[in-house]
Structure formats: structure tokens, C-alpha cells
Amino acid sequence: GENVEQHPSTLSVQEGDSAVIKCTYSDSASNYFPWYKQELGKRPQLIIDIRSNVGEKKDQRIAVTLNKTAKHFSLHITETQPEDSAVYFCAASIQGGSEKLVFGKGTKLTVNP
């Protein structure tokens, strides 16, 4: 079935460094790729998303890139801060008449002061 692979599962960086999380997907018809941030004990919240007609999108310190040919997309966080520490999930939309999202397994990001 449809699958989204996410790497790494854990990532530890020093404050001020950059963090990169990568995802690959299997459904070539996927056209929407959101990223969610989940703080401990909280609900997932959308932080950025990208659609298949765009190669890159940036929002302040966060950027997402998409390579449709290779079927992978990445989240880039620059100038990391301790409050960026959380679990990040990528997802891809699955088409075929019944739209839904398939999520990666998550990356636990720790930003050390």
C-alpha cells in the first residue's frame, strides 16, 4: 500500500545549528505534503505544507523542498532554538477517489542549549 518513510527517527542538534528531516513517498499521484509539529503531550499542528506544483516553500526559519521525480521531500529548520524541540511528522496525500493523508513515523528533534 501507500507508504511514507521518514528519516532520521531522532535528531539532536546544538542551538543555532540547522536541522534537516527527509521523507520519501510511494504514490506518484500524491500532490500535497504537509509537515506537523507535535510537542510532548499536545496535538499535532501544521507548520508548513507544499503542493506538487511548487519545488520549495519558506516561512521564516522553516523551509520545505519537494523533488517529485525522486518522490522525496524535506523539512529544513535553520537557526534552531530550544522551543523547536518536538516530534515532527511528514505526510503525503493519497488520491484515488478517497483522499486521505499517510504519515511518516516521526522524527524526535532535540535542540540542546
Place this chain on the structure above:
Amino acid sequence: NAGVTQTPKFQVLKTGQSMTLQCAQDMNHNSMYWYRQDPGMGLRLIYYSASEGTTDKGEVPNGYNVSRLNKREFSLRLESAAPSQTSVYFCASSLEAVSTDTQYFGPGTRLTVL
């Protein structure tokens, strides 16, 4: 505007007991979803409702049933709970299809089945 709300926040069941998780949204969204979250497994879709009156299975529907009671409410029922259903359950909603509109999550229900 409360967004997506879920009840209860916590629940402990014994094996074989039944219960219904409630979800409601006040954003006039058409689509609603139920996910479960297990450590290291991400979010897995149980059931979803693309519009009032329709429901479809997701990735892990076995052992669950759903009801789209009206446009606002989408409930998840466990008829005979099993320890494998111990998880955190999230309800979500979006205005239209997930590839068009942002999906908003509720605060979650932490369920333990003994």
C-alpha cells in the same frame, strides 16, 4: 471557537468492555478523521468521513466502528476492547479534502485497555 474537541481525555477499560470516543468540531468542516498514535508508529488512519453521511475505512479499521452523527460530530466506537487498542486517539477535521485544506487535530484521548 473551540476548534476540534474530544471526550474523554483519559479512559481505562478492561478487555472486552465497550466505549465510544466523541469528537466535535465547530469550524463547519465537511471532512473528519480518526487516527491512533502509538510510540514509533506515527499517526495511522482508522476511519474517515469525507462528508456528512459517508464513512470509509482507513489503514487500521479492524475492531472499530464509526458514526458521522451530523456535520459537527464523528464518534469512534470500540465494541470489545483489546490490549492492542491501547493508544492515543486523535480526531481531526478539514474544510474539504486533505489535499486542499489544512487538517486540524483535537487534543486526543489516551486509552488504556487492561
